Amino acid sequence: xxxxxxxxxxxxxxxxxxxxxxxxxxxxxxxxxxxxxxxxxxxxxxxxxxxxxxxxxxxxxxxxxxxxxxxxxxxxxxxxxxxxxxxxxxxxxxxxxxxxxxxxxxxxxxxxxxxxxxxxxxxxxxxxxxxxxxxxxxxxxxxxxxxxxxxx
Numbered sequence: 708x709x710x711x712x713x714x715x716x717x718x719x720x721x722x723x724x725x726x727x728x729x730x731x732x733x734x735x736x737x738x739x740x741x742x743x744x745x746x747x748x749x750x751x752x753x754x755x756x757x758x759x760x761x762x763x764x765x766x767x768x769x770x771x772x773x774x775x776x777x778x779x780x781x782x783x784x785x786x787x788x789x790x791x792x793x794x795x796x797x798x799x800x801x802x803x804x805x806x807x808x809x810x811x812x813x814x815x816x817x818x819x820x821x822x823x824x825x826x827x828x829x830x831x832x833x834x835x836x837x838x839x840x841x842x843x844x845x846x847x848x849x850x851x852x853x854x855x856x857x858x859x
Contacts, residue, residue, distance in 0.1 A: 745772045793848060
């Protein structure tokens with residue numbers, strides 16, 4: 708199948724990639740709001756302009772806000788690799804069921820990572836398992852892309 712045909716909405720794999728990537732990107736964007744909500748709730752402001760005009764408010768850090776920020780940073784470090792690997796994986800014309808399950812599981816693992824890291828903190832290994840699931844799926848797709856490119 709030509710690349711132009713692969714990247715059409717009637718291609719079930721491409722449609723699945725767009726859907727699950729869209730969900731993941733919305734989740735990524737919501738992390739900024741989650742950080743802001745926690746800052747307001749905890750009164751944890753780090754920038755002088757955020758407290759200008761308010762009395763008895765000081766700049767401070769809060770562990771809960773920092774936890775959300777670290778989860779957001781983790782997303783920013785891992786989601787772009789997944790999105791790029793997934794896009795190229797679509798071009799390899801993989802098995803439909805396998806591709807869709809890889810997309811679903813990876814996105815649900817990232818959502819799970821956010822829940823157990825930033826929203827309702829849970830002891831390890833919960834966060835590590837969620838993190839590694841998405842990493843392994845991303846690595847699998849990268850290897851599949853390389854194999855397909857070099858026709859190994």
